[in-house]
Amino acid sequence: MRWEDTKQSIKNFLFEFRHQKIGIFGVIVLAILLITAVFAPLIATPEAKENWRNMAYWDENPVNAPPAWMNYFTSKDMCPHVIMDNYEEKITDLGGGIKQDQLIFVYNYKYDIPPTDLTFKGELVYYNSSKPPTINMSILRPDGKTIKLYSAASKTGKPEDDHYVAEINVLVTASDTAKKETYNFGRDFETEENLEKVLSPDFVKPMSVIFSKTEPGILLESADPLKGEYKLLIDVFYFDERDNTRSAKSIFAGKVYGLLGTEKNRRDLFQGIVWGLRWALALGLLVAVFSVGIGIAFGITSAYLGGWKDELMQRFNEGVASLPFLPILILVAAAFKPSIWNIIILMSALYWTGTAKVARSMGLQIKEETYVEAARCLGARDRRIIIKHMIPQVMPYAFANMALSVPSALLTEAGLSFLGLGDTTVITWGQILFDAQFAGATLKGLWWWVIPPGLAIAIVGLTFVMIGTALDTVLNPKMKRM
Template identity: 50%
Template sequence: MRWVDVKASMKEFWFEFRRQKGGLFGLVLLFLLIVTALGAPYITEPDIPKKWGQYWEGNPTTVPPVWYNYFTTKKLAPHEILTSNDLTIVSEGEDIGGGMKYYGFEFTYENNYDTPPSDIIIRNIGVKLTDLNSPAQIIITLVRPDGVKIELLNTDLREGSIYQLAKDGKVRNTVFRWASEFEDPQKIAESGETLKSTMDTMKVIFAKAQEGILTNPEALKGTYTFQVDIFTFKEGDQVDLSNTEIVLSGRTYGLMGTDYKARDLWAGLVWGTRVSLTVGVTVAVLTVLIGIFYGVTSAYLGGWKDEFMQRVNEFWASIPTLPILILLGAAFKGHVSLWTIVFLMVAFYWTGIAKVARSMALQIKEQTYVEAAIALGAGTGRIIFKHIMPQIMPYAFAAMALNVPGAVLTEASLSFLGLGDPTAVTWGQILYDAQTQSATINGYWWWVIPPGLAITLVAFTFVLIGISLDRVLNPRLKRL
């Protein structure tokens, strides 16, 4: 076929396809999915697949997305990270005599939320000690909007020290002693230990100083100042504040919240797009090509060869695909790669395509131009690839689009059952983690709904394209 004819055919096809509104909408969705898949390293981070199985230090666990605040009356504090540029440096090594030096900085937090951060983490304070038996000293003091000043922590500072105020036992004891002054002494005497163990340290720190602060804290809004004083005791001891970070562990995080490993679910959704498209398109293209070649070859050969090939096809089709995949996944749990799953799906999914292709090829091979090619001495391969298969390609393109959702759903189903590739970032794997952690029961909707909608969106996209292709390329459907 000449290039002019190909160009004319493509123009005619596009003229017909653009009249299919559903197909155009599907193309727009497909474009957005492809951009998301290809841009995953830039939209999120390039090392997400490597660290997906790890716990993400510094992030809050199982918190909703930031836009959740638009739909709730009680506003939740978002996640924030303050760097050294956000700190007010008070001193960078002031000599206070006796070989001692003083370093100090402070930072402020404007609390305009009904629920404060779940933790405040101070990390990456660079310390070099000349004598490991003589650590530096760090004192963390809070100045509240009501003027109350609380020394939260007074402890040793060593290299690599990380201070999580909400989880520190000393901070809990200090805050409890301060808050107990506003409670009924009899209540403290009778159930003080219970109150201390169940107390939310951060909510109490950011609460109004009034009765009920331990059991029903009411947020005190305003500016909170945290003063951090550091003392070294030996000549040569050094403190570097240039890399210091303050993590205000929020009650909301990012566009899609976090899971039980504090992983950013937005990153999982973006990278899952790449996996789903790769699996879906690869399986669809290979199964359709194999099925069409097998069906056309069977139809053209005819006779006992056709009969034998059809019995093989029927036997292969009778094998229950999903149960076989589940059994194989269970047998090699934790060791099944994504490409192994793709190979298994391709191995089982071509049979239906072969049946349809054979029925179409049986009609095409009786056409006059095919008989003329045979009379001129054309070989079997030339007739199959040159004269019969091109006539079936319109069906092949529609079948490819319509087979993508099935492959995506199968991979997601295996991952949801915990039988997929544990090293891959997939939507099914996210749903599996949500199911094992009882996300639905606990109300973690942001962990369940977005991956499910993403799977639905991919399926919907290719169904729209597939149906539109079928209508354009199959004349009988144009009237429907």
């Protein structure tokens, strides 16, 4: 075929395709998906991909927090997640070789539902191993009242050169001091009836008391929120003038987080959806190209050879089609480490049989055409006739079938991951759904852990269905007449 003929064929195809609105819409969505996949390092965080299974990386995020935009649909505003590393520092010499290092974090609270927790993290550097620093933690409320949250000497630090470094990680909800102090603080404003319902500090939620007005119900989470400027006060007492504080930050764990929220392991689900898109497109396209390519080549070759060779190839096709995919994959997973590449290879090796059947039926008609007979009479080799004259005639069907095969590959991978047979070393939407199912997300009402990955699979699958349907309509003469 000459270049001019090829160019004209492409023009004719584009002219026909642009009238397929469903196909145009599918191409637009696919372009958006491809752009998102290519620019994933800019849209998401590269470190999130590398540390998806490293739970320590996510420990500063809230647990099971819904998306931040949920505030638009609720009557009460939930506080977002805030990490603060900017603070005011005051150093005071108390005499006797004692130094007070005070860190002041300012937090503006303007919400109806308080943070789920308050954490202070930092590193205390000290030089005298026999005198580790002491740390006190308290919070100054907008009404001028102060609540003590923590008080203890730091644990023995790790030796580094001529000094020691003690890592501090204080959680208010895990602090017995915070529970006791908030209980005592709230008792002064409670009714006798309410106090009978709260028998000890173990029944108190410190964060609720801290961010509530001093009125009856403060211990029962029914008091109105106290909005305004809060100051988290961290007082570290050192016993050497060289001692200092570094890498200090406070974390107000939000009730809502980011675009898609977090899950049980505190992972940002938006990161998982974005990075999972790459594998979704790669897996779907690779399986579609290889399985359809194998099926086309096998079917056309079988049709051209005919006779006992055709019969033998068709029996082989039926044998492969009857192989149970899931048990085979279970055996492979048991024998080898589960890998996304094993899944791609297995699907490519087993998903071509249907395409081969259709390609054979088309090939039986094509091999009777005059140009095929002419090529055979001129002494063309069988391989040349198959590749040069027959396969190009079924390429329209091949392209349409490739597009329609992508959703099947995506759903298969998601199903395998849902059963625990997926590759845990990569981020896939199926793996996210498996983690959600394993944690009982549906029963707990954590819809943001289930709907986004499921919807993402549906969108990618529907995109290729729309493109495949449009291609089939344009390239299949019978469909065009319909």
